[in-house]
Amino acid sequence: MAGYLARRAAMLLVTLLVSSFLVFTGVTLAPGDPLATLSGNRSLPPETVAVLRERYHLDDPFLVRYVAWLGDAVRGDLGVSIAQRQDVSDLIASRAGTTAALVLYASAIVVAAGVGFGLLAALRPGIVDSMVVAGTAAAVAVPPFIAAIVLIAVFAVALDWFPAFGTGSGLLGQIRHLTLPAFALAAASTAAVARVTRTAVREELGREHVQTAVSRGISYPAVVRRHALRNAAVPIATLAGMSTASMIALAAVVERVFGLNGLGAYLVNAALSKDIAVVQGICLVLVTAFVLVNTLGDVVAAALDPRITLGRRA
Amino acid sequence: MSAIGTAVRPGAGPGTRWRGRLGPLGVVAAAIVVAAIVLAILGPTLTPHDPNASDLSRAFAPPEAGHPLGYDGQGRDLLSRLLAGARTSLIGPLAVVALAVTAGTAVAVAAVWAGGWVDSLVSAVLEVVFAFPGVLLAMLVAALFGAGLQAAVLALSVAYLPYTARLLRSAALTEREKPYIRALEVQGASGMTICLRHLVPNLAPLIAVQATLFFGYAMVDLAIISFFGLGVRPPSPDWGVMIAGGQSGVLQGYPAESLLAGACIVVLVVAVNILGERLGGTGATGGRGGRLRWPRRWGARS
Numbered sequence: 218m219a220g221y222l223a224r225r226a227a228m229l230l231v232t233l234l235v236s237s238f239l240v241f242t243g244v245t246l247a248p249g250d251p252l253a254t255l256s257g258n259r260s261l262p263p264e265t266v267a268v269l270r271e272r273y274h275l276d277d278p279f280l281v282r283y284v285a286w287l288g289d290a291v292r293g294d295l296g297v298s299i300a301q302r303q304d305v306s307d308l309i310a311s312r313a314g315t316t317a318a319l320v321l322y323a324s325a326i327v328v329a330a331g332v333g334f335g336l337l338a339a340l341r342p343g344i345v346d347s348m349v350v351a352g353t354a355a356a357v358a359v360p361p362f363i364a365a366i367v368l369i370a371v372f373a374v375a376l377d378w379f380p381a382f383g384t385g386s387g388l389l390g391q392i393r394h395l396t397l398p399a400f401a402l403a404a405a406s407t408a409a410v411a412r413v414t415r416t417a418v419r420e421e422l423g424r425e426h427v428q429t430a431v432s433r434g435i436s437y438p439a440v441v442r443r444h445a446l447r448n449a450a451v452p453i454a455t456l457a458g459m460s461t462a463s464m465i466a467l468a469a470v471v472e473r474v475f476g477l478n479g480l481g482a483y484l485v486n487a488a489l490s491k492d493i494a495v496v497q498g499i500c501l502v503l504v505t506a507f508v509l510v511n512t513l514g515d516v517v518a519a520a521l522d523p524r525i526t527l528g529r530r531a
Numbered sequence: 532m533s534a535i536g537t538a539v540r541p542g543a544g545p546g547t548r549w550r551g552r553l554g555p556l557g558v559v560a561a562a563i564v565v566a567a568i569v570l571a572i573l574g575p576t577l578t579p580h581d582p583n584a585s586d587l588s589r590a591f592a593p594p595e596a597g598h599p600l601g602y603d604g605q606g607r608d609l610l611s612r613l614l615a616g617a618r619t620s621l622i623g624p625l626a627v628v629a630l631a632v633t634a635g636t637a638v639a640v641a642a643v644w645a646g647g648w649v650d651s652l653v654s655a656v657l658e659v660v661f662a663f664p665g666v667l668l669a670m671l672v673a674a675l676f677g678a679g680l681q682a683a684v685l686a687l688s689v690a691y692l693p694y695t696a697r698l699l700r701s702a703a704l705t706e707r708e709k710p711y712i713r714a715l716e717v718q719g720a721s722g723m724t725i726c727l728r729h730l731v732p733n734l735a736p737l738i739a740v741q742a743t744l745f746f747g748y749a750m751v752d753l754a755i756i757s758f759f760g761l762g763v764r765p766p767s768p769d770w771g772v773m774i775a776g777g778q779s780g781v782l783q784g785y786p787a788e789s790l791l792a793g794a795c796i797v798v799l800v801v802a803v804n805i806l807g808e809r810l811g812g813t814g815a816t817g818g819r820g821g822r823l824r825w826p827r828r829w830g831a832r833s
Contacts, residue, residue: 228658228659231659232659235659236663239663239668240671243671243672243675244675246675358797358800358801358804359793359797360751360754360755360796360797362754362755362758362774362793363774363793363796363797366774366777366778366781366786366789366790366793367790367793369781369782369786370781370786370789370790373782374781374782374783374784374786375784381782382782463664465664466664466665466666466667467666467755469666469670469759470666470755470758470759473758473759474778484667484670485670485759485760485761487674488670488671488673488674488678488759488761489678489759489760489761491674492674493674493675496670496671496674496675497671500667500670500671503664503667504663504664504667507664507667
């Protein structure tokens, strides 16, 4: 396990380095003067130009610039937003909470509802199973932004149960405002997790060790919990980790539809207004979160199934 | 296609064979995909009205004679916009799939053929690049190079490349170990010939399945990017743009534009995925319809 963790950590570092390099190189690859790119072609007073030249080490060679930029980024200095005239790190910090809450809420739905419906379908063959299978088959194909539109049309406009816009105030208000976005974000992943849970639990229930446990007189709920679900947990954990990671990238869509003041919505605005430092900063933060969650999912799967740590995955 | 291919299954006409493979659901899916392709080619000429002609007095007006789906928030004919949008909505994903799958195949086959440290290096690089979500990369590219369909298509192709290359690499690796490749090498065929005329054709079924799968992803991702206003530019009709444009209508209780455009995307993606699954026999539906196999014609064509 220690060796596996060390390998994963090394991979994580390399991945983050390459991703940061990709984020950084973009500015150099873009056509035209990097300063013009960084300022989004705004005309700037000479003293600002001098500050920017200094800040981005534009007079230094490429690799020196990258190392300097990365060093600043690691220390939490992501540059200045040209449009807002504020530190990118501060702008990100004030919005990261909304995105984190949204993704956490959504992944809680994915795990609870996904495993719940999957178990229900696996243990109740017949009409319940068919309904879950049909429902998840439809839901798995609906991407978050279409789910968001449907949820707004039904639960915000037609029924008026939940607000369609904004972040809300107070803990309860915020939860209420985040409910529809979280469900929109979670819908497709929930369906996928439910399907995997159903298949995995069914498969385990048909195995000999489960039959043995039943014939030994262990109560059925205990067999399901300790034998079937325990063994089915590996693919479920892997998929839930991947789903959570992908929701970090897709949160932007939902945030924009519901007018949430999160990182993703801000990233879209920054991309539209060519506020490059902000785009770089948010991309860096989101990719880091994406890679971390992916790694975490793999580690959880490895903890659940010791065979993985011995496997060939380098 | 070839004499060997038909000789394998004598007696079954091509029509029944395809229908047997697809199953009823697969036939419906195939019909939807074909209809979408026809729409993409003919769509802009089939529109009953000018998709961009707006009559603000008829904003959100319900369906009426000659306008079976009613109007959008700017008083434009919805049916015409959906039909005209089919082309832009399909061309983007097609381009992404063509680029990502072709490049992925080339990288995979070249790496496997070279073997040794080249293969190890390529695998390591792919493993690492894996980490960049397509939509994020597209936003980065749009911010740097300007918004537009071309930039989005390029960004998504780059983001998908590691996925296709990794999947195809493992398949190419098994294929490379098979005796017919060794036999061809002994016969003195050049590496290029073996790869292009034998290895890649034998990977074709897998490549086809990959292509359908990534078409679905690309369609949704491109719609998201257009939805953000970073892909297809708003006045031109596109399903992703329409979902965004109809959003204010949703809040006012007129969800038709967003929902219809969304339905088009979902139905097409589901149809393409079912078709790919049936053709490839990935087994997700219990292996009904069987596996599509290209005839193994080693030696026969050299």
